[in-house]
Amino acid sequence: MGLWDIAVNNLKRRKGKALLIIIGIALGIATVVALFSLITAMNDKVNKDLERLGTKVVLIPQTEKMSLSYGGIVVAQDVAFDIKPMPENVLSLLEANAQELNIEYILQKNVQVVDVNGRLNLLVGMNINNEFAVKPWLKVKGSFAGEEKQIILGSTIARQMAKGPGDTVLINNQELVISGILEETGQEEDNIILVPLALFEKLAGDNRPTLIEIYLTSNADVGNNLNKLRALLPDVKVITTKEMMEARKEVIERFENFAILVSVIVFVILVLIVVTTMLGAVNERTKEIGVFRAFGFRKKDIIHVISLEAALACTLGGLLGYILGIFTAKGVAPMLDYELSIGWNPVLGILMLILAIMIGLIASWFPANKAAELDPQEALRYL
Amino acid sequence: MSFITVNNVSKIYEAGNKVYALENVSLTVDEGEFVAIMGPSGSGKSTLLSILGVLNPPTTGTVIVDDINVFDLSNEKQADFRREYLGFVFQQFQLIPYLTAVENVMLPLAVTPMSKKDKFLQAEKALEKVGLGQKLHRLPHQLSGGEQGRVAIARAIVNQPPIILADEPTGSLDSATGLEIIQLFKELNKGGHTILMVTHNVENRKHVQRTIFIRDGKIVS
Numbered sequence: 001m002g003l004w005d006i007a008v009n010n011l012k013r014r015k016g017k018a019l020l021i022i023i024g025i026a027l028g029i030a031t032v033v034a035l036f037s038l039i040t041a042m043n044d045k046v047n048k049d050l051e052r053l054g055t056k057v058v059l060i061p062q063t064e065k066m067s068l069s070y071g072g073i074v075v076a077q078d079v080a081f082d083i084k085p086m087p088e089n090v091l092s093l094l095e096a097n098a099q100e101l102n103i104e105y106i107l108q109k110n111v112q113v114v115d116v117n118g119r120l121n122l123l124v125g126m127n128i129n130n131e132f133a134v135k136p137w138l139k140v141k142g143s144f145a146g147e148e149k150q151i152i153l154g155s156t157i158a159r160q161m162a163k164g165p166g167d168t169v170l171i172n173n174q175e176l177v178i179s180g181i182l183e184e185t186g187q188e189e190d191n192i193i194l195v196p197l198a199l200f201e202k203l204a205g206d207n208r209p210t211l212i213e214i215y216l217t218s219n220a221d222v223g224n225n226l227n228k229l230r231a232l233l234p235d236v237k238v239i240t241t242k243e244m245m246e247a248r249k250e251v252i253e254r255f256e257n258f259a260i261l262v263s264v265i266v267f268v269i270l271v272l273i274v275v276t277t278m279l280g281a282v283n284e285r286t287k288e289i290g291v292f293r294a295f296g297f298r299k300k301d302i303i304h305v306i307s308l309e310a311a312l313a314c315t316l317g318g319l320l321g322y323i324l325g326i327f328t329a330k331g332v333a334p335m336l337d338y339e340l341s342i343g344w345n346p347v348l349g350i351l352m353l354i355l356a357i358m359i360g361l362i363a364s365w366f367p368a369n370k371a372a373e374l375d376p377q378e379a380l381r382y383l
Numbered sequence: 384m385s386f387i388t389v390n391n392v393s394k395i396y397e398a399g400n401k402v403y404a405l406e407n408v409s410l411t412v413d414e415g416e417f418v419a420i421m422g423p424s425g426s427g428k429s430t431l432l433s434i435l436g437v438l439n440p441p442t443t444g445t446v447i448v449d450d451i452n453v454f455d456l457s458n459e460k461q462a463d464f465r466r467e468y469l470g471f472v473f474q475q476f477q478l479i480p481y482l483t484a485v486e487n488v489m490l491p492l493a494v495t496p497m498s499k500k501d502k503f504l505q506a507e508k509a510l511e512k513v514g515l516g517q518k519l520h521r522l523p524h525q526l527s528g529g530e531q532g533r534v535a536i537a538r539a540i541v542n543q544p545p546i547i548l549a550d551e552p553t554g555s556l557d558s559a560t561g562l563e564i565i566q567l568f569k570e571l572n573k574g575g576h577t578i579l580m581v582t583h584n585v586e587n588r589k590h591v592q593r594t595i596f597i598r599d600g601k602i603v604s
Contacts, residue, residue: 001489001502006482013481291477294438295491295538296466298459376438 003301007308010285017281018313024273025317025359026324028266029352033325035259036348038333041340042252055222057229058239059212061086086209087235094214101228102220105134110200111210116171116193121157123171124192125200125207128152134215138189141165142180150179152194158182172203267359274363278310282371293376302372310364311357318356322349384450385411386577387435387546392444394430394600404430405441406600412579414545417572419588420581422597428581429550431597435579436469436548437461448546466491470539470576472549476531478523478538484530485510485519488537495542509537513567529560536567540576547571549580553587565590 011018094106110125132138140152142165151171153163158181163169167178171193182189201207216225222240229238282289289302297305326344333340388411394404405427412418422428433439434446437453446453453464470491478487488506497505510516513533523531532552539547549568553561561584569590572578580591588594596604 001486001499001506002493005486006479006490006493009481009486287477288479291471291473291479292490293462294436294465294469294471294473296462296464296542297494298462300459301494 003305003308006305007312010305011309011313014281017277021274021277021310021313022317022320024277025270025314025356026320028270029318029321029356030325030328031266032259032263032355033322033348033352034328034332035262037326037329037342037345038336038340039252039256039259040345040348041329041333041342042255042336043249045340046249046252055216055220055240057214057216057226059086059090059214059229059233060210060237060239062235062237086212087233088208090212090233090236091209093232094212097228097232101225101232102217103214104217105130105213105215107131107134107213107215108197108209109211109213110197110204110207112200112204112206114172114193114203116157117161117169119161122192123195123200123203125195125197125204128194128196131194138185139183140180141183142178150196151176151199152180152182153178154182154190154192154194155184156190157193174203267355270359271363274310274314274359275366278306278364278367279370281309282306282367285371286374289371289374290376293374299372302374303368306368306371307361307364310368311360314356314360314363315353318353321356322352325352386414386416386449387412388445388447389431389435390445390447392431392434392441392446394427394434394439395442403600405434408444408597408600408602410595410602412577414577415572415575416593417568417578417591418580419591419594420579420597421583421585421588421594426597427600428597430600432548432550432579432581436471437465466495466542468544468546470542470544470547472532472535472539472547472552474551475555476523476535476552478531478534480523483520483522484515484526484534484537487523487534488541490538491542506537506541509541510534512540513537527560528556529563532556532560532564533567536564536571540571545575545577547576547578549578551581551583553582553584558586 091106091108094101094103097103098106107126107130112123113120114123116123132140151169153161153169158164158178161169163178163181165178165180168175169178170176176199182194184190195203197207216222226238226240292302292305326342329342333342390409392408393406396402396404408427408431420428420431430439434441437446437456440454448464448468451464453461456464479490482490485503485506488509489502492502492505495502507516507519510519510533513536515530515533515537518526518530521530523534526534535552536547539549547568552568553564556564565587568578568580578591580587594604595602
């Protein structure tokens with residue numbers, strides 16, 4: 001029988017109050033755990049994708065653009081004229097220097113406006129398998145076997161034409177089978193028709209690349225490689241586009257700040273819950289504390305008992321909260337647009353336990369000191 | 384030199400007017416005495432007991448126990464003093480409801496540097512002494528009033544303090560059970576404990592060696 005037994009027995013006896021603390025802490029910690037587990041999983045996913053994809057660079061033919069205006073009125077903007085075709089040796093030059101330039105993927109894109117069932121649409125020829133390997137977020141309803149005369153429609157076009165996999169369309173008067181529909185991406189892919197390069201050549205009569213996307217390896221020195229690329233290909237415009245993943249990462253960073261803010265609010269609320277509950281418990285136990293003092297408990301012993309009770313209840317709450325939080329994150333993850341893997345993170349678990357114990361100790365400081373300062377004579381008025 | 388010396392102790396409460404709960408009280412108690420403190424309600428007997436219990440400092444005067452001027456001690460040392468010298472039996476016994484009989488008795492040992500096993504054995508011995516060796520693991524609400532009184536007495540003697548302070552220990556009991564408790568006190572007194580007992584029951588006078596009467600904060604006999 002020591003201070004520990006007194007604390008444990010009191011928690012067992014005052015189950016209602018102990019449960020209030022345990023449930024409060026568990027819900028609060030679960031919120032924090034779920035948020036941070038999701039953020040960690042999102043970060044991991046984006047980092048993995050970034051690591052795999054590296055930096056994206058787009059090569060397009062040099063064009064001259066100008067605005068046509070007269071009398072201060074802009075008649076037309078970005079008017080392109082003198083469109084130079086992509087130099088024929090670009091692909092071979094890139095392939096030859098791929099290692100030196102830290103190039104991981106080269107994606108040739110041929111683009112042309114075509115007549116589809118009497119409407120103009122953008123036809124993009126590409127190596128579809130490579131495209132899907134680089135952009136894992138692209139998902140197809142239906143199947144694509146890479147066969148000739150098979151095409152994939154962007155979701156918006158499919159919706160506009162009310163077509164689905166297995167239907168046929170007329171492109172430049174050739175009948176083609178829709179093998180798949182791209183799931184909505186919210187990106188430019190929603191408005192294009194994807195075809196293999198060989199089919200593009202047949203439909204458009206041209207096999208020269210309109211643009212080339214290249215992906216640098218993740219360890220590449222981007223600035224240096226861009227300079228080398230520009231020197232190697234003086235007739236080609238080299239553009240780095242803001243990587244979608246980077247944008248996604250920025251969103252996650254904002255989400256992370258939001259999670260920190262939520263955690264701080266949760267922390268304050270939990271401290272208040274524990275303070276209120278413990279103060280109530282101390283007031284209920286005035287006589288009991290008087291008995292402890294009469295039997296020679298020092299003030300620090302009283303503080304010890306009260307703090308131990310709060311820390312014990314909070315530890316239990318923290319442990320439950322961690323388990324609950326991970327299961328919540330596992331439940332919520334599939335609802336997000338990410339293939340997130342939520343795992344049991346022991347570091348997060350330990351951190352949450354420390355946080356829960358800290359909440360217990362901080363929140364019990366005032367009630368414990370109040371209990372210790374109780375005049376034993378006041379506490380035992382009947383004596 | 385007496386074991387307990389109360390010297391000119393006054394306790395004044397100031398609630399607008401000065402109210403003397405005790406006024407220049409002096410008394411001595413020898414080691415091994417069994418003393419009853421009697422008086423009407425509000426006479427100051429409980430205040431005197433709380434001052435003797437080092438729970439309530441006097442406004443003036445000194446209390447010396449075993450050559451120690453107890454109110455000169457720091458707050459923490461007073462706690463140590465209580466643990467070493469005093470055993471309390473409270474009115475209605477004030478057992479901790481969520482602790483079993485043996486755990487209640489172990490309470491004064493909770494902050495002493497002893498092994499758990501030794502604490503248990505000492506508490507068991509104290510409970511055997513009061514005839515409750517078979518009911519160690521009962522919770523207070525599973526015990527009769529008399530048994531609760533016995534647990535309270537076992538708790539008061541578990542750390543073998545020389546002084547036992549009891550406040551109306553028979554107040555909530557029927558006369559037969561009350562007598563059992565008084566007999567227990569007598570046995571403890573024979574064993575060397577000095578006992579000071581506040582009581583209303585005049586019957587208890589027969590069992591003590593000396594009775595101090597107190598009225599309006601003063602000792603009258």
